[in-house]
Amino acid sequence: MKKFYMVLAVTVLMVFVFVAPVYAKVTFGSTQMTPVAEREFLLNQISSFSKSSGISVELLNFEYPDLLSRLEAEHKTGKITINLVADLQANLYMMAAEGLFEDLKNVTIPGRTFIKTFEQYSYQGGQKVFIPWIQATYVMAINKKAFDYLPAGLKKEDVMNGTGKWTYDALLAWSKNLMEKTKMPQLGFPLGPKSLWHRFLHGCIYPSYTGTQASKFNSGEALVMWAYLKDLFKYVHPACTTWDNMDQPLLRNEVMIAWDHTARVKQAVVERPNDFVIAPVPRGPKGRGYLVVLTGLAIPKGASMDESVKLIDFLTSPKTQVAILESVGFFPVIQEASEAMPEGALKILTQGVVAQSSAADSIVCIAPGLGQYGGEFNEIYRTAFNRIVFSNESASKVVTELSQRLSKLYKQAGIPID
Structure with a gap:
């Protein structure tokens, strides 16, 4: 009888192992939020996303030259491990010019009204290079x-x-x-x-x-x-x-x-x-x-997109955008964030920033x-x-x-x- 229960336990364990879900993964390469406090904040946000979505996220911080070298090497070999990138607009443009990113024009994020100016600047040469993420x-x-x-x-x-x-x-x-x-x-x-x-x-x-x-x-x-x-x-x-x-x-x-x-x-x-x-x-x-210091989210060419788009959805949500402003000081890129902003100092800052970005005579x-x-x-x-x-x-x-x-x-x- 003892032997029977032992065999049964092993069998149940094996069944559990084989039916346990295999979580999808996003490897997120970022040149932004590299200071210790900012990185810790982002890791906490990502942890919350992983718990609710079942998608694990590995955050890798880079300097721009190192990120570029990594993406070039992966593109050349066809072995894509980084499937989401965060960087400044100018750097994303340069990487896109090398053919390193997917065209995101068919990616839609429901419930987002991106500031018109930033949406326009997310394109280069007819390609939608990135989804706007944060601004200063x-x-x-x-x-x-x-x-x-x-x-x-x-x-x-x-x-x-x-x-x-x-x-x-x-x-x-x-x-x-x-x-x-x-x-x-x-x-x-x-x-x-x-x-x-x-x-x-x-x-x-x-x-x-x-x-x-x-x-x-x-x-x-x-x-x-x-x-x-x-x-x-x-x-x-x-x-x-x-x-x-x-x-x-x-x-x-x-x-x-x-x-x-x-x-x-x-x-x-x-x-x-x-x-x-x-x-x-x-x-x-x-x-x-x-x-404007604009940071965008781009997906390397050949990378799995579904999980990356879900993380983009999370990172651009009104709740996350407000949390970023409160904790790190980068401003939202979506209009819905203003509605989610509590009264107080940060709303004062946001109103001024939005008034400037909405000015008709903006250069x-x-x-x-x-x-x-x-x-x-x-x-x-x-x-x-x-x-x-x-x-x-x-x-x-x-x-x-x-x-x-x-x-x-x-x-x-x-x-x-x-």
């Missing part, structure tokens, strides 16, 4: 007290909604008014060594005045812009060269108006949501230029995919600013000289100058 951008953070000093002809609604009246000239008049009335400069930019000041120059004000980030670097329109910046900096706080982030100067009440990356002004709104609002950047003669810019030459690209713009605005050198001479270096960088990187 650069905005104006404003102490509500500043609206008491608006110049004639500009209303709070113009600033908050990004109307045609919210221009760089209006910012100059507002900053002048603030300084005259408060006896202190109230406009702030981050110009510290670890700041993102170069992003304002090439991604915001250059396209607003010239229509492009780089191809009209030494144009007549650019000279008008440099003359404007020299005027504007009469009203910029002199401590700006020590600031890497603008949240603390805002919280210390050193300035009332600031420009910076959303993640770098977030803390001011979180700590004092009743005091600050987020607004679109001003517009220039050509439109409202602003830089959306993406940091050029210059690879190893990106650092030198950034330095060219910062050098131009320092020499023209701080050292009072001839703008025409400086931009003519530096434009040659800029053109050379694009040629070395093998991409057309925008």
